[in-house]
Amino acid sequence: MATEERRKEILETLKNAVIQYDEDAAKEFSQMALDEGMDANDAIFNGLVSGMEEVGRLFEAQEYFVPELLMCADALYVGLDILKPHVKQLDLGIRGSVVIGTVEGDVHDIGKNIVKMMFDVAGFQVYDLGKDVPLDKFVEEHMKTHSDLVCLSAMMTTTMVGMKKVIDDLKAKNPDVKIMIGGAPVSQDIAEKWGADGYSPDATNALKDAINMISSLKKMKEEAEAKKGS
Amino acid sequence: MPDDAMTPRERVLKLFAGEKIDRPPCFSGMGNVTTEGLKKFGYKFAAVHSDAKMMADAAASTYKLFGFECGVVPFDLCVEAEALGCAVNVYSHVEDILYPTIKTKLVNSEDEMDIAIPSGLTERGRVPLMREAIGLMKKDIGGEVVAGAHVLGPFTLAGQVMELNTLLKLSFKKPDKVGKLLDKLADALIIIAKEYEKAGADYITVREMGATSDVLSPRVFKTLILPYLQKIFSKLELNTVLHICGKTNDIAVFMLDSGAKAISVDQKNDVAETRKKIGDSALLFGNYDPYNVLVSGTTDQVRETIKQCMNNGVSAVWPGCDIWPTVPPANFNAMMDEVKQYRR
Numbered sequence: 001m002a003t004e005e006r007r008k009e010i011l012e013t014l015k016n017a018v019i020q021y022d023e024d025a026a027k028e029f030s031q032m033a034l035d036e037g038m039d040a041n042d043a044i045f046n047g048l049v050s051g052m053e054e055v056g057r058l059f060e061a062q063e064y065f066v067p068e069l070l071m072c073a074d075a076l077y078v079g080l081d082i083l084k085p086h087v088k089q090l091d092l093g094i095r096g097s098v099v100i101g102t103v104e105g106d107v108h109d110i111g112k113n114i115v116k117m118m119f120d121v122a123g124f125q126v127y128d129l130g131k132d133v134p135l136d137k138f139v140e141e142h143m144k145t146h147s148d149l150v151c152l153s154a155m156m157t158t159t160m161v162g163m164k165k166v167i168d169d170l171k172a173k174n175p176d177v178k179i180m181i182g183g184a185p186v187s188q189d190i191a192e193k194w195g196a197d198g199y200s201p202d203a204t205n206a207l208k209d210a211i212n213m214i215s216s217l218k219k220m221k222e223e224a225e226a227k228k229g230s
Numbered sequence: 231m232p233d234d235a236m237t238p239r240e241r242v243l244k245l246f247a248g249e250k251i252d253r254p255p256c257f258s259g260m261g262n263v264t265t266e267g268l269k270k271f272g273y274k275f276a277a278v279h280s281d282a283k284m285m286a287d288a289a290a291s292t293y294k295l296f297g298f299e300c301g302v303v304p305f306d307l308c309v310e311a312e313a314l315g316c317a318v319n320v321y322s323h324v325e326d327i328l329y330p331t332i333k334t335k336l337v338n339s340e341d342e343m344d345i346a347i348p349s350g351l352t353e354r355g356r357v358p359l360m361r362e363a364i365g366l367m368k369k370d371i372g373g374e375v376v377a378g379a380h381v382l383g384p385f386t387l388a389g390q391v392m393e394l395n396t397l398l399k400l401s402f403k404k405p406d407k408v409g410k411l412l413d414k415l416a417d418a419l420i421i422i423a424k425e426y427e428k429a430g431a432d433y434i435t436v437r438e439m440g441a442t443s444d445v446l447s448p449r450v451f452k453t454l455i456l457p458y459l460q461k462i463f464s465k466l467e468l469n470t471v472l473h474i475c476g477k478t479n480d481i482a483v484f485m486l487d488s489g490a491k492a493i494s495v496d497q498k499n500d501v502a503e504t505r506k507k508i509g510d511s512a513l514l515f516g517n518y519d520p521y522n523v524l525v526s527g528t529t530d531q532v533r534e535t536i537k538q539c540m541n542n543g544v545s546a547v548w549p550g551c552d553i554w555p556t557v558p559p560a561n562f563n564a565m566m567d568e569v570k571q572y573r574r
């Protein structure tokens with residue numbers, strides 16, 4: 001078992017590995033954490049993810065730009081790949097699952113990739129459909145994976161309208177699904193008008209909203225179960 | 231001087247030549263096809279990209295309907311990548327307006343970046359079609375307004391021929407490798423741009439939106455992007471504009487250093503500040519929001535925004551991106567009227 005001092009040292013190194021997009025260090029110290037008997041969950045959340053949170057701040061402060069963000073994410077994924085198999089199911093606290101993609105006719109996927117990254121970081125199961133995704137594909141993938149959430153991204157006013165169709169189709173097939181939309185032309189107003197459950201102007205808020213939505217979804221399910229039981 | 235003292239064409243050419251003009255012209259170097267124009271001919275948006283006559287008609291219609299002071303082709307950003315060997319999707323099955331996109335990339339991994347520019351580039355893809363469209367458009371309206379065309383910048387083109395995520399990361403990790411690719415793409419762009427010039431284009435806009443400060447740092451812009459833009463502009467003889475949308479205040483001076491005759495920015499740029507930085511004589515085009523103002527604003531908002539652009543010091547009233555096809559005629563007319571009434 002690593003001493004408290006050693007634990008802090010490893011966590012700090014993992015955090016910095018992500019911030020400094022150092023994939024080698026992320027790999028080496030993730031393995032070291034396991035070898036020295038550290039809790040994988042601890043290494044993920046207090047090491048890697050804490051680094052990614054700092055990266056998010058640097059991005060918002062315009063000290064980091066998209067390339068830096070992508071490289072930090074790579075370092076994060078290297079660490080996650082090593083640590084994830086060792087997370088005890090119990091404390092994984094699975095946050096939920098999400099289908100995400102940029103709608104048909106739209107190749108702008110930089111923003112979508114950042115949102116996706118946030119979900120990865122928070123321990124979501126993410127099904128990324130990519131960009132220019134045929135509208136039916138969202139419904140199909142949701143029905144296949146039974147995801148808690150579907151996230152749609154559009155960067156153009158013309159492709160944005162495709163979201164309405166996806167929302168209608170999804171809700172018709174599964175009224176319980178939570179849908180979140182985003183991208184530069186999208187607004188809270190539009191989200192409400194089209195019946196989406198959430199909208200967010202950036203990736204950090206997107207994640208917060210998603211977590212809230214999913215916990216309310218889970219609560220609803222539990223209440224329904226309890227009623228059935230009594 | 232009354233408005234008919236010079237034709238819109240003369241006004242723009244004088245502007246590029248640095249001569250005095252009565253008011254800023256109202257034109258663009260990017261696509262400006264409108265649904266009204268398409269309706270006039272009964273053309274489907276998906277069809278105009280692959281037919282020279284339809285493309286030329288659609289491009290000329292914005293001048294004919296609204297008096298917009300130019301004609302510009304093409305409407306999509308895929309011509310150069312297609313000539314290099316990428317496949318394009320024009321969404322011919324869709325009735326709505328969807329802009330063409332690249333279907334298959336040319337470079338699928340870091341190892342494939344050492345591409346060769348195919349010989350006979352000017353006969354590949356839609357380059358011949360572009361040549362014909364420029365000629366037709368010029369014949370149609372070229373006596374009254376300027377004929378323009380646009381190409382991508384090398385970095386944005388690189389993002390079309392290879393996966394953008396990979397490109398972005400490599401621009402940091404292996405700038406030399408990216409630089410080599412940009413150099414080759416710059417050569418290809420020079421060949422294509424010269425072909426447009428030969429076909430009769432009066433000016434060409436190089437669109438390097440992939441290098442906006444929303445995505446890339448000003449430092450990387452200066453060290454990695456700028457040299458290849460400089461290469462392009464040093465080789466072109468016609469009038470040139472460098473356009474970048476999104477955040478550009480920190481790179482405006484570099485943009486001017488590229489050697490382009492004029493720089494073009496969008497609504498995210500604080501134009502008054504940029505004007506101060508670059509001085510009075512530099513040509514700065516911009517910067518109204520083509521969607522949130524021209525399409526969804528009221529006519530009053532349109533007038534207010536256009537006046538603001540001119541007061542802030544733009545040399546030409548010019549959109550932040552392509553004119554959005556669904557622009558309401560009343561808004562288009564309000565914009566033109568506001569510019570025509572303006573006197574410095």
Ligand code: B12
Pocket residue numbers: 105106107108109110111112114115151152153154155156157158180181182183184185199200201202203204206261305306307328329330331386389394439440442444445475476477496520521550551552
């Ligand atoms: C880079 C870029 C391109 C690249 C895209 C490369 C790629 N793989 O993504 C290329 C060159 C290919 C391109 C092409 C075109 N583009 Co473009 N492009 C841009 C540009 C410069 C940057 C976009 C960007 O990545 N921003 C950075 C990211 C980080 O921000 P973001 O996407 O907004 O994402 C954040 C939030 O919106 C949010 N978010 C995003 N998605 C989601 C989803 C959910 C669920 C949630 C909750 C939140 C969320 O979180 C993100 C992170 O904080 C913008 C202008 C600008 N500066 O915004 C124009 C812009 C988007 N493009 C535009 C246009 C018109 C085009 C073209 C049609 C041009 C043409 N004539 O062909 C083509 C489109 C082709 C097609 N059919 O898709 C217009 C759209 C206008 C409109 N209102 O519809 C813009 C706004 C330019 C402008 N000034 O008008 N473009």
